Amino acid sequence: MTLNDPSKTLLLAKQVIKTQATALEQLIEQVDDNFTKACSLILETSGRVIIVGIGKSGHIGRKIAATMASTGTPAFFVSAAEASHGDLGMICRGDIVLLLSNSGESDELVSLITPLKKLGLPLIALTGSPRSTLSKNADVHIDISVQEEACPLGLAPTTSTTATLVIGDALAIALLDARGFDKNDFARSHPGGKLGKRLTLCVKDIMRDGEQIPKISANTSLKQGLLEVSSKGLGMTAIVEEDDQLIAVFTDGDLRRALDQGLNINQTMMQDVMTRDYQHTGADILVVEVLELMQTKRISAIPVIDDNGKLIGALSMHDLLNAGVI
Numbered sequence: 001m002t003l004n005d006p007s008k009t010l011l012l013a014k015q016v017i018k019t020q021a022t023a024l025e026q027l028i029e030q031v032d033d034n035f036t037k038a039c040s041l042i043l044e045t046s047g048r049v050i051i052v053g054i055g056k057s058g059h060i061g062r063k064i065a066a067t068m069a070s071t072g073t074p075a076f077f078v079s080a081a082e083a084s085h086g087d088l089g090m091i092c093r094g095d096i097v098l099l100l101s102n103s104g105e106s107d108e109l110v111s112l113i114t115p116l117k118k119l120g121l122p123l124i125a126l127t128g129s130p131r132s133t134l135s136k137n138a139d140v141h142i143d144i145s146v147q148e149e150a151c152p153l154g155l156a157p158t159t160s161t162t163a164t165l166v167i168g169d170a171l172a173i174a175l176l177d178a179r180g181f182d183k184n185d186f187a188r189s190h191p192g193g194k195l196g197k198r199l200t201l202c203v204k205d206i207m208r209d210g211e212q213i214p215k216i217s218a219n220t221s222l223k224q225g226l227l228e229v230s231s232k233g234l235g236m237t238a239i240v241e242e243d244d245q246l247i248a249v250f251t252d253g254d255l256r257r258a259l260d261q262g263l264n265i266n267q268t269m270m271q272d273v274m275t276r277d278y279q280h281t282g283a284d285i286l287v288v289e290v291l292e293l294m295q296t297k298r299i300s301a302i303p304v305i306d307d308n309g310k311l312i313g314a315l316s317m318h319d320l321l322n323a324g325v326i
Contacts, residue, residue, distance in 0.1 A: 209314075
């Protein structure tokens with residue numbers, strides 16, 4: 001099957017986006033004190049946020065639960081259909097329930113009102129109808145109504161589910177801010193993948209040390225310096241005093257300048273061509289911070305020193321790439 005009219009397809013795609021964008025603009029005006037009341041109820045809750053939905057709202061609910069859980073608000077999703085057949089036992093006293101339904105009349109959710117109230121749980125309803133059964137029975141109702149779905153048939157949940165998702169994200173971020181949830185908290189809940197590495201990996205975890213560190217003294221020849229740069233493969237070497245105190249660096253850029261001046265590599269000393277104004281880092285610095293420094297200064301490798309200025313390691317862009325940081 002092929003597209004009969006590509007231009008029509010593009011027009012429809014743009015119309016879908018425009019319809020949803022317009023709905024979100026209108027949603028801003030619908031956010032009122034009920035939103036802050038919902039946040040307050042959640043913050044006062046000693047248990048978890050239980051998000052309940054079915055169908056497309058259920059899919060959105062899973063995402064909202066995941067976002068809340070990763071930003072400091074313990075939450076999980078329960079299918080309304082499964083709740084009536086045993087999964088209600090997953091919900092405990094002290095929890096708070098977030099009910100998702102555009103119509104506010106989904107039978108599976110309405111049937112849960114009585115057992116949830118018997119548990120004494122606060123109910124927050126996200127619906128498109130303030131007069132619906134769910135809205136009337138909730139402690140707080142958040143209006144997610146939209147004027148139209150993006151579906152040309154006006155049937156498939158599209159704009160309404162987007163509105164639900166956006167309000168869910170807004171709740172999660174508002175709660176994150178209220179809890180003072182910071183980068184360190186975020187790192188603890190995201191230990192895996194590139195994101196986790198960027199938030200938790202320190203220079204000492206991936207730096208080159210020992211014999212891998214390119215270093216040489218200032219009173220050796222440029223030729224010896226070039227051999228050190230070549231053998232360690234970092235495109236630079238550190239210049240140190242006898243106790244490994246870092247005093248300068250020598251890079252590919254320094255080499256180019258030396259060659260441009262026609263200097264003799266056997267007679268020229270490293271002290272004559274090294275760079276004393278250099279960038280360095282510490283071992284306990286997050287690699288993401290060092291990456292930003294290296295990118296800003298346009299350097300491919302950087303020496304690592306301790307608190308006393310002693311050379312203890314070296315780090316290159318290639319090391320960052322191998323570690324999965326970039």
